[in-house]
Amino acid sequence: METRTEISSLGEFGLIKRINEGVKAVLPDTIRGIGDDAAVIDNGDEYGLLTSDMLLEGVHFDLAFFPLKHLGYKAIAINVSDIAAMNGIPRQVIVNLAISNRFSVEAVDELYEGIKIACKDFNVDLVGGDTATSRSGLMISVSVFGRVSKDKVTYRNTAKANDLLCVTGDLGGAYLGLQLLEREKQVFLANPEMQPELDGKDYVIQRQLRPEARMDVIYELAEAGVIPTAMIDVSDGLASDLLHICAQSGVGAVVVEERLPIDEQTYLAASELNIGPVTAALNGGEDYELLFTVSQTAYELIKNNPKISVIGYITDKKDEIMLHTKADSRVPITAQGWS
Amino acid sequence: METRTEISSLGEFGLIKRINEGVKAVLPDTIRGIGDDAAVIDNGDEYGLLTSDMLLEGVHFDLAFFPLKHLGYKAIAINVSDIAAMNGIPRQVIVNLAISNRFSVEAVDELYEGIKIACKDFNVDLVGGDTATSRSGLMISVSVFGRVSKDKVTYRNTAKANDLLCVTGDLGGAYLGLQLLEREKQVFLANPEMQPELDGKDYVIQRQLRPEARMDVIYELAEAGVIPTAMIDVSDGLASDLLHICAQSGVGAVVVEERLPIDEQTYLAASELNIGPVTAALNGGEDYELLFTVSQTAYELIKNNPKISVIGYITDKKDEIMLHTKADSRVPITAQGWS
Numbered sequence: 001m002e003t004r005t006e007i008s009s010l011g012e013f014g015l016i017k018r019i020n021e022g023v024k025a026v027l028p029d030t031i032r033g034i035g036d037d038a039a040v041i042d043n044g045d046e047y048g049l050l051t052s053d054m055l056l057e058g059v060h061f062d063l064a065f066f067p068l069k070h071l072g073y074k075a076i077a078i079n080v081s082d083i084a085a086m087n088g089i090p091r092q093v094i095v096n097l098a099i100s101n102r103f104s105v106e107a108v109d110e111l112y113e114g115i116k117i118a119c120k121d122f123n124v125d126l127v128g129g130d131t132a133t134s135r136s137g138l139m140i141s142v143s144v145f146g147r148v149s150k151d152k153v154t155y156r157n158t159a160k161a162n163d164l165l166c167v168t169g170d171l172g173g174a175y176l177g178l179q180l181l182e183r184e185k186q187v188f189l190a191n192p193e194m195q196p197e198l199d200g201k202d203y204v205i206q207r208q209l210r211p212e213a214r215m216d217v218i219y220e221l222a223e224a225g226v227i228p229t230a231m232i233d234v235s236d237g238l239a240s241d242l243l244h245i246c247a248q249s250g251v252g253a254v255v256v257e258e259r260l261p262i263d264e265q266t267y268l269a270a271s272e273l274n275i276g277p278v279t280a281a282l283n284g285g286e287d288y289e290l291l292f293t294v295s296q297t298a299y300e301l302i303k304n305n306p307k308i309s310v311i312g313y314i315t316d317k318k319d320e321i322m323l324h325t326k327a328d329s330r331v332p333i334t335a336q337g338w339s
Numbered sequence: 340m341e342t343r344t345e346i347s348s349l350g351e352f353g354l355i356k357r358i359n360e361g362v363k364a365v366l367p368d369t370i371r372g373i374g375d376d377a378a379v380i381d382n383g384d385e386y387g388l389l390t391s392d393m394l395l396e397g398v399h400f401d402l403a404f405f406p407l408k409h410l411g412y413k414a415i416a417i418n419v420s421d422i423a424a425m426n427g428i429p430r431q432v433i434v435n436l437a438i439s440n441r442f443s444v445e446a447v448d449e450l451y452e453g454i455k456i457a458c459k460d461f462n463v464d465l466v467g468g469d470t471a472t473s474r475s476g477l478m479i480s481v482s483v484f485g486r487v488s489k490d491k492v493t494y495r496n497t498a499k500a501n502d503l504l505c506v507t508g509d510l511g512g513a514y515l516g517l518q519l520l521e522r523e524k525q526v527f528l529a530n531p532e533m534q535p536e537l538d539g540k541d542y543v544i545q546r547q548l549r550p551e552a553r554m555d556v557i558y559e560l561a562e563a564g565v566i567p568t569a570m571i572d573v574s575d576g577l578a579s580d581l582l583h584i585c586a587q588s589g590v591g592a593v594v595v596e597e598r599l600p601i602d603e604q605t606y607l608a609a610s611e612l613n614i615g616p617v618t619a620a621l622n623g624g625e626d627y628e629l630l631f632t633v634s635q636t637a638y639e640l641i642k643n644n645p646k647i648s649v650i651g652y653i654t655d656k657k658d659e660i661m662l663h664t665k666a667d668s669r670v671p672i673t674a675q676g677w678s
Contacts, residue, residue, distance in 0.1 A: 005444035007472060016470050018444065019451055025464040030431055032466075039466035041431055041484060043382040051467065052391070052433045052482050058474040059437075091366055092380055094391040096480050098398075105344035105357065112358055125364040127371075127378035128390065130480075131355050133346060135397040139473075141435050141480035143391050145380060 035248070036156050037085035037233060038146065047153050049146035051082040057137040065181045068107055070209045072114025075140040078235065080122045080213035081288045085233040086155075087218060088148035092127045093119065096141040098134035111140075122215060152227055154292070157248035159230035161316035163293035165253055166228075166308050168217045170261040171238055172277060175284025176269040177201075177208030183273070203265040211288040217307055218290075224301045228292035237285040240335035242321060245291065252317035255282075255333060256324045261309040282323070282333060374587070375495050376424035376572060377485065386492050388485035390421040396476040404520045407446055409548045411453025414479045417574065419461045419552035420627045424572040425494075426557060427487035431466045432458065435480040437473035450479075461554060491566055493631070496587035498569035500655035502632035504592055505567075505647050507556045509600040510577055511616060514623025515608040516540075516547030522612070542604040550627040556646055557629075563640045567631035576624040579674035581660060584630065591656035594621075594672060595663045600648040621662070621672060 007015055025033035031047060032040035038051035055061055055075050063071075076093060083090040095115060099108065119126050124144065184196045198205060213233075221228065230249055232241045238255075246253055260281045270277035293314055294302065302308050312324070322330045346354055364372035370386060371379035377390035394400055394414050402410075415432060422429040434454060438447065458465050463483065523535045537544060552572075560567065569588055571580045577594075585592055599620045609616035632653055633641065641647050651663070661669045 003445060007438070007440055007442065007444055007447070010444060012470065012472070015444070015447065019447065019468075019470065023455070023465050025466060027430055027462070027464050030464040030466060033431075033464055034467050039431055039433070041466075043387065044385075045383050048382065048387060048484070050431060050433060050482070050484050052435055052480070053469045054435045054437065054471065054480060056437055056471055056473050059471055092369055092372075092378055092389060094378065094389060094482065096391055096393045098393065098395055098478060099346070101346055103346065105346055105349060105354070106342060108346070108354065108358065116362070123366070125366050125369040125372055126362050127364060127369060127380075128373050129358075130392045131351065131358065132393065132395055132398055133351070134395050134476075134478075136475050137473075139437060139478060141391070141393060141469075143389070143433065143482040145387070145389050145484065 032155065037082040038088070040086070040153060047148050047150055049083050049086050049088045049148055050143070051079055052141065052143035053079050053082065054139060054141040056139050062185070063138070064185050066209060068110040069114035071140070072111040073118040073210055075142045076115055076118035076122065077211050077213045078288060079142045079144040080124065080215065081233040081235070083144055083146035084213050084215050084218050085231050085290060086146070086148055087152050087228065087231060088146040090122055090124045090144050090146040092145045093124050094127060094143045095129040097129065097131045098139040100134050100136050100138070103138065122213060154228045154231040156230055156232050156245050159245050159249040159251050159293040159314050160295070161251055161314055163229050163295055163314040164299060164310050165255065165293055165312040165314060166302065166310050167234070167238065167261065167289055167291050168214045168307050169287070169289040170263045170266065171234065171287050171289065172270070172280030172284045173204045173207035173263055173266045174211060174286035175280050176266055176273060176275065177204035177206070178286070179273050179275065180205065180269060181208060201265060201269060203263060204269050208286065211286065213288060214290050220305060220307070226294060226298045226301050228294050231290060231292035234287045234289045234291050235285060237283040238291060239282045239333045240285070241291050242333065243335045245293070246319060246321055250318050252315040252320035253312055254315060254322050254324055255312040257326050259309060259311040371494065376421040377427070379425070379492060386487050386489055388422050388425050388427045388487055389482070390418055391480065391482035392418050392421065393478060393480040395478050401524070402477070403524050405548060407449040408453035410479070411450040412457040413548070413550055414481050415454055415457035415461065416550050416552045417627060418481045418483045419463065419554065420572040420574070422483055422485035423552050423554050423557050424570050424629060425485070425487055426491050426567065426570060427485040429461055429463045429483050429485040431484045432463050433466060433482045434468040436468065436470045437478040438470070439473050439475050439477070442477065461552060493567045493570040495569055495571050495584050498584050498588040498590050498632040498653050499634070500590055500653055502568050502634055502653040503638060503649050504594065504632055504651040504653060505641065505649050506573070506577065506600065506628055506630050507553045507646050508626065508628040509602045509605065510573065510626050510628065511609070511619030511623045512543045512546035512602055512605045513550060513625035514619050515605055515612060515614065516543035516545070517625070518612050518614065519544065519608060520547060540604060540608060542602060543608050547625065550625065552627060553629045559644060559646070565633060565637045565640050567633050570629060570631035573626045573628045573630050574624060576622040577630060578621040578672045579624070580630050581672065582674045584632070585658060585660055589657050591654040591659035592651055593654060593661050593663050594651040596665050598648060598650040
């Protein structure tokens with residue numbers, strides 16, 4: 001009898017791990033293959049960067065509350081964010097779209113309006129793509145090609161003990177924005193007459209619906225002469241992404257709770273939803289901020305940048321990732337990824 | 340009232356045309372954006388090539404008769420074929436996979452076995468990808484990065500009057516293979532006891548299930564010192580793809596019916612299915628052969644290559660694409676694309 005193993009028994013990370021087992025890059029121009037935010041390709045004078053991510057209806061977004069224009073923007077932004085995480089500059093994008101007949105041409109126009117705005121904002125050219133009608137739902141797969149100087153490329157696996165741990169912007173908002181949108185959807189389904197209660201929640205809603213890739217910080221780091229020692233973008237949540245840096249670099253980390261950047265609206269939403277704001281910041285995901293490490297000598301060069309928070313430091317205690325709490329105790333940080 | 344235009348009213352080509360309207364590449368390193376088999380990127384000493392295509396269950400393949408291993412192979416091959424069509428060499432690939440829980444881990448393994456065999460055959464590195472569980476069905480989106488010398492890159496829009504029109508391999512087989520597989524599926528559904536009647540049809544079946552990208556011909560052309568004047572891969576059918584070359588180059592063409600390369604098995608299958616073999620060759624699609632033009636001076640360099648057929652020539656009669664029939668008459672060739 002044939003063996004049948006359910007995908008759910010492995011989980012997404014387990015499935016990806018299994019797929020990647022035994023995959024080995026052999027070409028001399030493949031500098032880095034699987035295992036970072038983007039692949040790195042030797043193009044002579046500099047490196048090329050290649051990354052691709054998709055958004056699936058019913059899995060990554062719910063069109064009940066996700067405007068198509070924002071969805072188009074987000075599809076570009078989350079891929080540009082992967083190029084940023086390599087300390088690179090995005091240049092060309094390709095958009096593959098599978099769409100069912102349930103959508104109108106006007107809906108496609110709206111989606112592409114967001115895509116084109118994002119291309120303009122991030123200064124990338126839309127250079128191609130495949131469009132097909134699907135049997136069900138909407139799927140967007142975006143690929144981005146980028147560039148980075150050979151001496152500036154930043155990987156996940158190069159954090160060193162005593163490096164400072166930094167994060168851009170603030171955390172937890174995108175997750176709480178999603179929870180609020182889900183709640184309003186349920187309220188609306190129960191009673192379509194009800195008006196949505198989203199006053200004063202515009203920031204966290206926007207964090208979910210219109211994430212930005214932090215190219216601004218990449219340019220500012222370059223201007224300040226700072227090359228991070230390691231970097232990743234915060235897509236799965238700070239905890240999960242920090243674990244990637246630590247596992248791949250063979251180091252540990254201490255995150256200082258009171259240094260976590262959390263917006264006022266995130267606190268308010270967390271309180272309203274009865275979710276711990278620190279839990280949202282650590283495990284929320286989809287913030288698309290940059291998590292990076294720098295050597296201590298770089299501190300002077302970043303300390304006055306309001307977009308960057310130093311939230312802790314790297315240790316030589318392999319895989320020991322601790323939260324230093326406000327109560328002055330230390331608790332292990334674990335990933336609560338998708339399964 | 341909001342206007343609602345059905346996607347079906349535009350058709351796939353119409354939708355793509357609408358999406359691409361107003362898209363303009365602005366970066367100096369974007370040499371060619373939308374409108375060819377791959378985008379062309381200036382990488383200093385040479386050009387980079389970027390292309391991405393997807394395969395959707397229920398649209399591009401039917402798992403009732405499409406083995407997953409072959410599907411994985413095909414997903415890579417059809418993308419490599421787009422790099423070949425630019426006269427380029429594929430280097431790195433990224434595979435995005437959306438898969439529902441209806442599939443087992445073993446099924447994913449089988450799919451990736453085909454992907455890995457294709458990567459080995461075409462000498463490309465698998466360097467990344469995104470995997471997610473979909474609500475329904477299987478979707479594979481593949482992106483390929485390739486390279487080409489600046490003096491060898493071949494576009495669709497550069498065919499010249501009096502150039503010779505050439506095609507690799509043979510035509511129509513993939514389409515007839517699909518018709519046979521569809522027929523056997525219906526027979527099986529009506530009577531599961533029936534044995535499939537596919538004896539002596541292995542070649543056309545293979546043309547459908549395991550298409551090859553013609554990288555072999557790209558290497559042979561380079562060795563012979565031939566740079567095509569224009570090139571495209573035959574994915575939608577000879578007629579449709581020749582129309583792309585002619586429309587974009589502002590030329591016409593004459594295709595000589597008796598020069599069309601059609602395999603013996605394709606003739607037999609066409610006869611059995613009551614489909615004209617020339618119709619299959621012109622409009623079948625999915626052969627993934629290369630259709631290209633060369634200057635007349637190149638004739639001596641290609642005439643002895645058994646993989647290449649000279650099937651006609653380019654004229655200065657813009658958009659006049661004619662079939663010179665065996666009965667010595669001329670009939671216009673029209674595209675019968677998907678709509």
